[in-house]
Amino acid sequence: MKYIKSLMVALTVVLFTSASFADTLNDVKARGMLKCGSNTGLVGFAAPDDAGVWKGVDVDVCRAVAAAVFGDANAMEVVPTTSKARFTVLQSGEIDMLARNTTWTFSRDVDLGLEFVGVNYYDGQGFLVPASLGVSSALDLDGASVCIQVGTTTELNLADFFRMHKMEYESIPVETNDEADAAFLAGRCDVYTTDQSGLYAQRSTYPNPDDWVVLPEIISKEPLGPSVRHGDSKWADVVRWSLNTMIIAEEMGITSANVDSHLSSDNPSILRLLGKEGAYGAMLGVNNDFGYQIIKQVGNYGESFERNIGLSTPMAIARGVNSMWTKGGLIYAPPFR
Amino acid sequence: MNGLTLRNIFFDEKIRSILIQAFVVGLIGVGIYSLIQTTSYNLDKRGIDTGFEFLKNPAGYDISLTLIPYTNTDTHLQAYFVGLINTLLIAVTGCFVATIIGFTIGIIRLSTNWLFRNFAYAYVEATRNVPILLHIIFWYTVLLELPKIKEAANFLKFFFLSNRGVYSPALILQDGMGIVFIFIIFSIVFAIIFNIWAKKKQESTGVQLPVFLINSGVIIFLPIIVFIALGMPLLWDHPVLKGFNFKGGMVIRPEFVAMLLGLGIYTGSYIAEIVRSGIISVSKGQREAASALGLKKNIVMKLVIIPQALRVIIPPLTNQYLNLTKNSSLGIAIGYADLVHGFGGISLNITGQAIEIMAMVMATYLTISLTISLFMNLYNKSVQFKGNT
Incomplete structure (x- = not known):
């Protein structure tokens, strides 16, 4: 009887606690750690390195948020999510935010109960061929067999592209990167399609990367960005301005190496960003020096880009459309004031 | 003794057990109710639309293996039916292959030949102790090692083998084929009637007619004669390597073949054991008694052993068919476009209606399984003892 009683209590708790969450920032603070959903392994965006430490431009967004909330970029845990489960995992409250090369689309923003807070990589779907x-x-x-990794907008773009150009194809949708990769390498399909960033990542893992070509066409707009649950604007603001801080820092030329020297800058907008003037941190509900902590521990957007996917890495992606707006790219953040 | 006092009611074993059961049922009811309430409350709160309206929206993605008309402008509902039919396709062909493998190996297991017997034994032990998923992935990997499309192996002149599948000529029906089909149906109907008539004749006079010979002759030759008489109204569409792939003809894709081999070989080993146990369960005396009556060996097998063995075989065989059908959902691992992969995967991701889609997929598997059970149970009833009890 005693067991039944405790079972009932447990059951009731399970059934009703999941119904309530509202203030993610408070929950994260109370837990003392950020739970950040990311990829199961996409080199350059989110993948564990040889030492098991998660690295990548998406992981850097997680780290920036952790640095903003706790003043410690390492106070976070990466939760690997599959493309199919990612939204459910976020909606159910298992993770606090999602930074997992996820395309910002109308239906995801409106219908799926997500809130996209910005764009950290402008991508587009491309093709990789031998x-x-x-x-x-x-x-x-025309007539090619195309390997697709399922669970993305990829299938839809592909279908539209071939339909628009009156071409035929055989679609071979595969569940994970690894399996799609194996099928592609074995010659089951002629073409591998996913976001171009993914193609570069894939190619960098092949024995002879030069034997493979990423075709010039981009058949879709894929703005990849972090997202949070809909209806918690306070938390959305924290994530949004953590990302924006990284972007503004690059714009102002502040890096993790020279941030300390900027603490005594004459430029008021730099002082605001680093928390030396104004109470912007307090408005956001975090420490006032959150900007300083992000730049010091994670670096600015450009640093993160070069470190993870830039030309010096195996990924070898040029900045291209992901240059700062001042250099003809699309990376832009609203003013910090 | 003391009449119906409250105390008596409480200590009455019957009433008390009813009370406890009612309490448990109520508890489960409340549990389910609050689960549904919590779910719909949470969905509502997170701004997720619910309902089945999405089924009418265009699916937008392509499926390669379609047995019914489907393009990417069709609805999610149509994509559901495409997936359902692909699931049924692999389930039916899988059960067929598994049954043939199972009965063959099961009988070989009882062979008096040492080599055959132990070969079958090794087969059963080696396959049924490896997880089904590995079987499927193994066969898929093997099939991917076949020649690449540009080096496709040509055999029997019109067939091509590559790691994108087996390409064969396809039939194109011309005018007049309808008449041939009518004759095929006619000859089958004839065969059934002749069979019944021959059985009656045997029962009344004891004369045995060569039913099998006559029936197969009619079913095979009658349509062929009509087919030739009409001037062979068929065209062959040959596959030709054009650009990236073969155009024309038919293709059997490696994903399907890998599923068929994986499911067939794995489930076949279980069925072999079931068949073996079924045959062993018929007591030796039955065989000896039948032989003593002067019946030939194959007649003994057909009329005495198999009918009795079936009584033991059918129930666990049903189980294996159900397992195979459910295991076919593992096609997702290699990209076989079944219900779980297409509708339960791609449609789910596009629409985000996880609960509705999963409920539909689960209800579909439940329906398929219950239908298989129903038919197998009916068949099982027909092979059970019908004696005076």
Whole structure:
């Protein structure tokens, strides 16, 4: 009887506690650690390195948020999520935020109960082919077999692209990167399609990266960005301005190396960013020096980019559209004031 | 003794057990109710739309293996039916292959030949002790090692083998094929009637007619004669390597073959054991008694052993069919476009209606399983002892 009683209590607790969450910032503070959903392993965006430490531009967003909330970029745990489970995991409150190369779309923003807070990488769907195939444009792909990793907007863009150009194809949707990769390498399909960033990541893992070509066409807009649960604007603000801080820091030329020297800057907007003037941290509900902590511990947007996916890395992605707006790119943040 | 006092009611074993059961049922009811309430409350709170309206929206993605018309402008509902039919396709063909493998190996297991017997034994032990998922992935990996499409192996002139599947000529029906089909149906109907008539004749006169020979002759030759008489109204569409792939003809894709081999070989080993136990369960005396009556060996097997063995075989065989059908959902691992993969995976991701879609997929598997059970139970009833009890 005693057991039944405790079972009933447990049951009631399970059934009703999941119904209540509202203030994520408080929950995160109370837990003392940020739970950040990310990829199960995409080199350059979110993947554990040889020592098991998660690295990547998406992970850096998680680290920035942790630095803002706790003043410690390491006060976070990366929760690997599959493309299919990621939204459910976020909605159910298992993670506090999602930074997992996820495309910001209307239906996800409106219908799925998500709130996208910004864009940390402008991507687009592309095609990877073996160089030996002798194809130089995606318009030559009529009749090809295409390997797709499922659970993304990829299938839809692909279908639209081939339909628009009146071409035929055989779709081979595969559940994970690794399996799609194996099928592609074995020659089950001629083309591998996913976001271009993913293609570069994939190619960097191949034995002879030069034997593979990423075709120039981009067939979709894929703004990848972090998201939080809909209806918690306070928390959305924290994540949004953690990302914006990284972007503004690059714009102002503040890096993790020189941030300390900027503490005595004459420029008021730098002083505001680093928490030396104004009470912006307090408005956000975090420490006033959150900007300083992000830049010091994580670095600015450009540093994160170069460190994880830039030309010096195996990924070798040029800044391109992901340059600062001052350099003709799309990376832009509203003013910090 | 003391009449119906409250105390008596409470200590009455019957009433008390009813009370406890009612309490438990009530508890489960409250549990389910609050689960539904909590879910719909949470969905509502998170701004997620519920309902089945999404089924009418265009699916937007392509499926390669479609047995019914489907393009990416069709609805999610149509995608559901495509997936359902692909699931049924692999379930039915899988059960067929598994049954053939199972009965063959099961009988070989009882062979008097040492080599055959132990080969079958090794097969059963080796396959049924490896997880089904590994079987499927193993076969898929093997099939991917076949020649690449540009080096497709040509055999029997019209067939091509590559790691994108087996390409074969396809039939294109011309005018007049309808008449041939009518004759095929006619000859089957004839065979059934002839079979009944022959049985009656045997029962009344004892004369045995060569039913099998006559029936198969009619079913095979009658349509062929009509087919030739009409000037062979069929065209072959040959596959030709054009650009990236073969155009025309038919293709059997490696994903399907890997599923078929994986499911067939794995489940076949279980069925082999079931068949073996079924045959062993028929007592030796039955065989000896039948032989003593002067019946030939194959007649003994057909009329005495198998009918009795089936009584033991059918119930666990049903189980294996159910397992195979449910295991077919593992096609997701290699990209076989079944119900779970297409509708339960891609549609789910596009619409985000996880609860509705999963409920539909689960209800579908439940329905398929219950239908299989129903038919197998009916069949089981027909092979059970019908004696005076």
